[in-house]
Every structure is written in C-alpha cells, then in structure tokens.
Amino acid sequence: MKTIRINTLPGYEEWRDNAKSCLLNYIPPSSIIWKGAEQTQDELFKELPENSKSSARAKNEPILKVPKSFVELAQTACCHNTPERFALLYKIFWRINFENRKLLNQSLDDDLILLNKMVKEVRRDSYKITAFLRFRETVYDGREHYVAWYEPFHYTLERSLPFFTKRFRNMNWSILTPYRAAHWDGKSLFLQDNPDPSQLPEEDKIEKYWLTYYAGIFNPARVKKSAMLAQMPKKYWTNLPEAKLIPDLLQNSEAKAREMIDKIKN
C-alpha cells in the first residue's frame, strides 16, 4: 500500500503529477491511500515520494491521455473539501485509461455521479463567493482599500479570483478566507496563507445605507421564508451584514401586512 499526501491547496497540480507517475507504474487505485493537506495528524507516517521513472515501465504503456473535459472536472473537484477527492479522481483517471475511454459520458456510473455531485457543489460555492462576499472600505498606504472576510465551504478562493480582478480591476482590495488571502493592487495578485481575520475593518461608512435599503425593499405582504432559505441558507449568514435584520423583519411582517390591509378596508 502506498500513501500519497497532497500538501498544497486545492492541490490539482500536485495530484496530477502524482497520478501520472502512479498510472505509468500501473499502481491500481486500490493500492493507494490519498491524503489531503487537511489530514495533518498523519504527518509522521508520510512516505517519501518514490522515483516514478522506474525501470518497471511496461511495453504497452498507458496512453495517459484524458479528454479535455476531465481536466476541467478534476481541477474543479480538487477544490472540494472532502479528503476523498484525490482517490476518486485517480480511480476515474485509471478507469478512463484501462477500462473505458468514454467513461465521462456515462452519467449514471456511480463514480461519475459522485464526481458530478462534487463538481456541482464546488461550482455553487464559487458562485456564492461572488454573490455574498462583502467589502469594507479602509485606508492603506494613503489609498482607498477594500477588505473582505469570507468563509467558503470548499477551496474556492482561487477559482473565483478572475471574477474579482475583472470587476474590481481599478480598486485595491484584499479577500481573506480561513485558508488563504488574495491581495490585489490594481496590477497583480499576491496570495498569502492563513491570514489574520482581524485585518477586516470593524465598520464601513456605507454599510448602514445597505441595511436601510435591504429592510426597505422587503415586502411584508409576501413573506416566503423557505424561498429565501433555499437560496441563502443560514450557514452564509455570519458574514452578511444584512442577515442580522432578518429575524426582526420576519417577526414584524405580519403586523405590517395586516396594517396595510386594515387601511384598505377602512
């Protein structure tokens, strides 16, 4: 049994290089234990990387070619927070090479159902960061600087960065997440591991207007709490400034709606 630990996050490139060398050495998925950087308690048992260019290369060497779509799926799935992601990807990589070149079309295959589910969750998480992240304004080096603290559920900071560099190209900003921060100065990105959450400014001069707006556009005559929760589950509420208004808005809604109807009747 071989143990491979992927030390980087999200870890796609490191996984890919290891997976290629394992496949070239015909190491079947069942003989490898893949571990992610999350599983630090196993540090002591980490094996030294083996030299993959061993003499054991067989004549009918695997082709090591995968469809383009697999690369995209693997890159996405590597951002998932489950430590099993690397083992699943290797198994699919193996099966594409030795079992069925068109495996990815078999949307009812159990491994693929799992992969597609992971991919879907990562995509949703990547969308939510573009939606629910909130900047606060501060001054840094004499310039306007916008800082956000955001807790993604998967390792989705990196893949969301093109959105932010495009949309906020001419702003200086920092996005802090529990595992990594990204800083942008209008020209280049700088990544930093394990940032300090206290760098988030405690206040923002515009936030109160946002709260006023949020409370103002809510129509108390049309409460549909479940529809809200489906799109904005409570797990996202911690870093959304407007979420703290929701309990009061809900509580007062019935009275407000009744007030409106009473006025019509009288």
Add this chain to the structure above:
Amino acid sequence: MQDKIETKLEILADAAKYDASCASGSAGKRSAGKGEKGIGSLTGGSGICHSFTPDGRCVSLLKILMTNYCIYDCHYCINRISSNVRRARFTVQEVVDLTLSFYKRNYIEGLFLSSGIIKDPDYTMESMVKIAKSLRLDHHFKGYIHLKTIPNASPELQEEAGLYADRLSINIEMPTQKGLNTFAPEKNISDITGSMGRLKDKISEHKTSKTHTGKKLPRFAPGGQSTQMIVGADASDDKTILNSSVNLYQTHKLRRVYYSAFSPIPDASLILPLKPAPLIREHRLYQADWLLRFYDFSLDEILQGTTNNMLDMDHDPKLAWALRNRHLFPIDINKADKKLLLRVPGLGALTVQKIIKARKYCSLSWSDLTKMRVPLGKVKPFITASDYRPPAYLLDMETLSHQLKQTEQLDLFGRAV
C-alpha cells in the same frame, strides 16, 4: 439617528419594492480592459443575486425611485398624487454616489432606476438620463443599468437613455385600455406600445446596421425591453393577460413580461379590490409564460378546457394540460422525442437534456431515473422505462388529479430546506 440619505433611501426603496422585476437581464459580457479606467463587469446570464429578502426575492440591483413625487393619479400606485405617503427626492449626484458605493462593496450588480413624474415627463426623463450618463461617462461604470422610461417622454430622450442603459422598460400596467381608463386615467395603451415599438426598431437598428464609414453603431439597450402587468386589480382573466403577453413578445420583441399580483398598499385608493390577488395566480401566469416561451406550448393548448378562461389554480399549467390529455400517455422515456419529453409533468428542460444524453449509452431503467433525481412521484403515471410500466389504473384513476394536487402543494411549500 438617521441621516438625510438614510431617510430618502428608506422612502424611495420602499416605493420601488412593488416592482416585480429584479433580475439584471442578459446584456452580454463586459468589463474594463487593461489600462482602461472604470469599474464593473457583466458576467453574462441573468446576473448575480447578491442577497435574498425574507419574501424570497433576489437582491441584484439597487432598485430605487429617483423621486416618489408624482403628478399622476394611478389608483394602484402608492405614489399617486392623491396618496399621503411620505415623499422624497434624490439628486442626480446622490444616486450616482450610492450606486458606486454599493457596487464597490459587492452589494449589487447595478442600478434599476424608476421614478414618479415631477413637473412633466420630459423633465423627469432628463434627470434619469443624467444619472445613467454620469455613471457611464464620468465614472466609466461597466455594471448594469436598467431605466424605467417615462411614458410620454420625448422620443429623443428615450433614445438617449438607450445609449447608456442595458435595458429599458415601460410598464404596461393593465392588459387592456379599459383597465387603464379605470385605474390609470392619464395613461394610454397606444402611447405605451408606441414607445415600445420605437425602442424595438432602435434596438435592432443598433444591432445590425453600421455607419456610412462602416463602423458599428454604439450599444443601444443591449439587454432589450421588459414590462410589467398588475394582476388582480382589474377584472381581466388569464386569457386576456396571456394574450397581451404573447402580443408583446411577438410584436415588440420584449425580453420579459413580469406579472405582479396586486398587493395591498398603504393608503390605498377606494376603488381597488379589498383583497390581495392570490400569489398563486401570479405563479401560474409565470409558469404559463414559461411554457409559451421555452416549452413549445401554444396559448390555446394551455387554456383548452379551462373554466372561465382562468388557469387551474390547483395544478400547474403543464400538469393540467397532461391531465386533460391522458390519452397521449404514458410515453416511453427511451424513445420519445424531445418535444414530447418536455410535455411530461415533472420533467424540466434540464432533466430532459440529461435523459437524452444518458439514453445514448443504455436503456434507462427506473433506478437510472432515481439517480438522475427525476421527481418520480410526479412522473410515474406518465412514463414507461425499460423495466417499468405504470399500472393501467394510475392514469385512469378518478383520484389522480386530486392526488397530484396534494403533491404539488407540498412541492410549493416544501421546496426549501
């Protein structure tokens, strides 16, 4: 203590919330290039929902009125001249600053600006255009702008608005002139559709024509036009409403028609109905609108067999159609063409796509459908799979419609976690 802006925002956001449309419609992709000034981007698609309010609606845009002072007296409107609602008015600069400040904090995709009519339509429209122009030219704002144009404003101003806005809209409000006469005496349906017609021509001209030097014409409302109808204030039936929508989609190439169930408003006019229109009616109209645009249904098919030209409130229009056409079912999930699959209650466009892809490789069984997360409870009377045929009594059963009615209700209220 509230400051001046907070007070205005409270009044003018409150006044805008009765407007149904919230999406930033697709106007293509766009962002500030390297070395370019400015801020903002459009991601394509229907824009990002940055938050959700407890009414379940998406917050995508800063949706406000420039002012809620108004010289008109439309009965369904909280801002009509005879209402004694609190009034406020933003300056051009205030709206520009708020939009940019919200945008930089990633609260919004852009601005949806509407307004009451002050002095006269042209004066009002001119101020709105100034806001859009300043965002685009002074601040190089590349985010989304939707302007609700003022009926009866001059064609020149409406055209200028199109140069800066991604989408323009004029509310048609009521499906008939009769409805307008009763509830919005200053508005005229032919003025409104006349404006829509002019804008339609302008939009297509800017998309296809070039200048005499061969340059492309500047962008003109690339996201098209939309409109809104109030449902349940007047006596119009669903057939009248949907007919009017079909006409708007076909004649004026509208991107969206929004339906807004009449909602009780504070200080309402006495000629309005006492009760709010049921939200379920609004929901059914959206479902029917969807079937017309994406599922290849005709209006006749949707309305065939309904009572008093009103959609069935107990079943969604697709299910209602299937119940009236039971002789066409069950259909074979492994052989039926796309058009027929789309008619099966419970199969959405996305699921149909998945089925067509998956059945290329194997004959689909009941457990395959489970894996695809097809809502089996709903589809089971209507389909056959490789190892499944519905028992004959399922489709014939008198109680089928009643049974499905209950499933449907559970779906409606239980959809969310």
